[in-house]
Amino acid sequence: xxxxxxxxxxxxxxSAERLVLEHGFGATSVDAVIAASKSSKGAFFHHFSSKDDLxxxxxxxxxxxxxxxxxxYMARAEAESDDPARQVVAFVRLFEExxxxxxxxxxxxxxxxxxxxxxxxxxxxAEPIVAAILAxxxxxxxxxxxxxxxxxxxxxxxxxxxxxxxxxxxxxxxxLARSLQxxxxxxxxxxxxxxxxxxxxxxxxEA
Amino acid sequence: xxxxxxxxxxxxxxSAERLVLEHGFGATSVDAVIAASKSSKGAFFHHFSSKDDLxxxxxxxxxxxxxxxxxxYMARAEAESDDPARQVVAFVRLFEExxxxxxxxxxxxxxxxxxxxxxxxxxxxAEPIVAAILAxxxxxxxxxxxxxxxxxxxxxxxxxxxxxxxxxxxxxxxxLARSLQxxxxxxxxxxxxxxxxxxxxxxxxEA
DNA sequence: CGGGAAACAGACTGTATGGTCTGGTTGGTA
DNA sequence: TACCAACCAGACCATACAGTCTGTTTCCCG
Numbered sequence: 001x002x003x004x005x006x007x008x009x010x011x012x013x014x015s016a017e018r019l020v021l022e023h024g025f026g027a028t029s030v031d032a033v034i035a036a037s038k039s040s041k042g043a044f045f046h047h048f049s050s051k052d053d054l055x056x057x058x059x060x061x062x063x064x065x066x067x068x069x070x071x072x073y074m075a076r077a078e079a080e081s082d083d084p085a086r087q088v089v090a091f092v093r094l095f096e097e098x099x100x101x102x103x104x105x106x107x108x109x110x111x112x113x114x115x116x117x118x119x120x121x122x123x124x125x126a127e128p129i130v131a132a133i134l135a136x137x138x139x140x141x142x143x144x145x146x147x148x149x150x151x152x153x154x155x156x157x158x159x160x161x162x163x164x165x166x167x168x169x170x171x172x173x174x175x176l177a178r179s180l181q182x183x184x185x186x187x188x189x190x191x192x193x194x195x196x197x198x199x200x201x202x203x204x205x206e207a
Numbered sequence: 208x209x210x211x212x213x214x215x216x217x218x219x220x221x222s223a224e225r226l227v228l229e230h231g232f233g234a235t236s237v238d239a240v241i242a243a244s245k246s247s248k249g250a251f252f253h254h255f256s257s258k259d260d261l262x263x264x265x266x267x268x269x270x271x272x273x274x275x276x277x278x279x280y281m282a283r284a285e286a287e288s289d290d291p292a293r294q295v296v297a298f299v300r301l302f303e304e305x306x307x308x309x310x311x312x313x314x315x316x317x318x319x320x321x322x323x324x325x326x327x328x329x330x331x332x333a334e335p336i337v338a339a340i341l342a343x344x345x346x347x348x349x350x351x352x353x354x355x356x357x358x359x360x361x362x363x364x365x366x367x368x369x370x371x372x373x374x375x376x377x378x379x380x381x382x383l384a385r386s387l388q389x390x391x392x393x394x395x396x397x398x399x400x401x402x403x404x405x406x407x408x409x410x411x412x413e414a
Numbered sequence: 415c416g417g418g419a420a421a422c423a424g425a426c427t428g429t430a431t432g433g434t435c436t437g438g439t440t441g442g443t444a
Numbered sequence: 445t446a447c448c449a450a451c452c453a454g455a456c457c458a459t460a461c462a463g464t465c466t467g468t469t470t471c472c473c474g
Contacts, residue, residue, distance in 0.1 A: 008421080024324035026233030029461060040423045041463085047421090051462065112319055115386050117231035129386055157402065161395040168379030168396055175378045176371060179322050179336055188368040189375055195364065196403045215452080236431060247453045248433085254451090258432065415474100422469075427462105434457070443447085 009047040012037045016058055021106055025055055025113045055114065056125050062110045063128035067135050074139055084146035085201040091140070092166060092194040099187035109174050137163045147201055154200065162200075169193050216254040219244045223265055228313055232262055232320045262321065263332050269317045270335035274342050281346055291353035292408040298347070299373060299401040306394035316381045344370045354408055361407065369407075376400050 015037035019028045030051050034044050048054040077091035095102070111129050118126070140163035148159065173189040197203070222244035226235045237258050241251050255261040284298035302309070318336050325333070347370035355366065380396040404410070 024231070024233055026231055027324045030463085031461070041425090042423050042465095043421075045463070108323055111386065112323055112382055115382060116315055116319055116323070117234045126386065133383070133386055154402065154406075158395055158399055161392075161399040164383060164392065165376075165379075165396060165399055168383050169372075169375060170379070171382045172372075172375030172377070172379030175319055175322060176340070176375055179318065179333065179340055185368075185371065188365055189372060192365055192368040192372055195361065196407060199361075199406055200403060212450085237433085238431070249435095249452045249454070251452095252433070418471105418473090420469105420471080423467085425465085425467105427464075429463105430461080431459085432457105433459105434455105436453105436455085438451105438453080440449105440451075442449090444445100 008037075008039055008043050012039055012044060012047060012054075013058060013061060016054060017062065017110065020058065020113055021108050021110060024117065026117050030054070052125075059110065059114055059125055060128045063132040066132045070132075070136055070139060083203075084143040084150065085203050088140065088143045088147065088201065089194055089197050089203050091143075092190055092197060095170075096187055096190040096194055099190050100183060103174070103177055103183040103186040106174075108178055109171055112171065112174070133164075133167055136167050140166060151202060157200065162197075166193065215244075215246055215250050219246055219251060219254060219261070220265060220268060223261055224269065224317065227265065227320055228315050228317060231324065233324050237261070259332075266317065266321055266332055267335045270339040273339045277339075277343055277346060290410075291350040291357065292410050295347065295350045295354065295408065296401055296404050296410050298350075299397060299404060302377075303394055303397040303401055306397050307390060310381070310384055310390035310393045313381075315385055316378055319378065319381075340371075340374055343374050347373060358409060364407065369404075373400065 012033060016028065016033045019032055019036060030041075030044060033054070034040060044054075048057065073091055073094050076094055077087045080090045081087055111132075114125055115129065137160065141160060144159045144163055147153065153159075169189050170186075173186045176189070177183050177185040219240060223235065223240045226239055226243060237248075237251060240261070241247060251261075255264065280298055280301050283301055284294045287297045288294055318339075321332055322336065344367065348366060351366045351370055354360065360366075376396050377393075380393045383396070384390050384392040
């Protein structure tokens with residue numbers, strides 16, 4: 001039953017994302033994607049010109065969703081307080097609260113699958129990933145800089161590295177949780193980073 | 208020219224490690240390994256019963272070297288001071304000092320290639336990885352516990368998570384550095400973690 | 415209501431890849 | 445020296461895979 005436009009395409013993308021998160025991109029065959037999405041060879045290559053094309057679409061969609069999450073959580077964090085330091089802490093805390101759901105829905109992060117297997121065109125596919133990483137850095141860096149203007153922070157503190165450290169913790173925690181087969185590590189690592197942020201930004205926990 | 212025993216095997220392992228670190232395990236063909244190691248099909252399958260067998264050997268060797276590094280740096284850190292808090296900080300600082308060399312020698316961490324592509328027997332191959340992660344945790348945890356006995360630490364501080372956070376930072380920083388194609392991020396992330404540790408463990412920087 | 419294009423289904427193909435097989439070379443040993 | 449086993453070389457094989465081709469159904473538009 002044709003005539004739906006993007007419905008089949010999205011089914012393929014959904015199935016492919018699940019499989020790639022589970023087994024990696026290289027270990028995911030298009031036949032497996034076709035079977036999982038209950039489509040066909042014809043449908044697949046109608047919507048995607050090649051497997052690499054699917055990979056690019058996958059990364060683009062994932063990165064877009066990632067940035068959407070960033071903005072969404074950032075908005076919620078900014079609504080909690082006027083103090084940028086508290087906003088940063090709240091931002092991490094919100095992810096901490098949802099950590100179990102996040103890690104249950106995704107056993108890994110799509111980025112690593114494509115960063116570590118660059119058989120796809122080196123520049124093209126990594127571009128949305130770089131954009132997403134920079135978006136996270138910039139959004140957090142604004143808040144950290146603002147926090148530094150309000151109250152004194154350690155003078156040799158690398159604010160850019162601190163901003164990146166949230167992403168670093170996410171990726172590292174995904175690997176830790178997957179290696180030890182215990183999703184609780186995501187929550188614990190985020191909680192730790194939140195507490196370290198509270199200390200370095202001198203944010204007192206409220207009742 | 209036969210008659211060397213493990214020389215060929217090690218050449219294969221070295222070449223395979225480089226290729227897998229660069230392209231991932233699934234994207235590395237045994238033909239490519241054979242070509243890179245200047246050996247032959249016969250030699251390869253004489254030393255390894257299958258590609259997965261190579262993978263297991265690769266992980267085992269890598270994890271063993273990883274634990275060796277852990278012990279080596281730990282010994283150097285423990286030689287610097289009697290204060291366990293300072294030892295933890297020194298441990299991270301030593302890696303920080305060598306960060307550029309580490310990331311130059313290895314564009315990534317072997318663990319992620321095998322954690323994210325588990326087409327190899329789920330338990331068998333991951334075992335040395337788990338062992339290495341737990342070794343890092345335990346060694347750091349001893350020091351952190353000892354530090355907690357000497358001076359008061361924040362009561363709700365998750366010491367196990369803090370111990371794991373060093374591994375988490377390593378893995379996350381590898382991904383960040385590779386994504387942004389800038390190896391300096393490893394050093395910066397380690398430096399940041401060292402500073403955060405200094406704060407939470409109340410270790411004053413010395414002249 | 416007729417044609418054209420988008421949306422599919424599935425048989426088919428060329429090749430890269432993991433793995434096998436036969437044979438040959440070297441070195442230790444009886 | 446004869447022999448055996450470890451070590452290796454490379455042709456060969458089976459298949460799994462990405463990608464193609466032909467045909468069919470559905471919808472939209474004139």
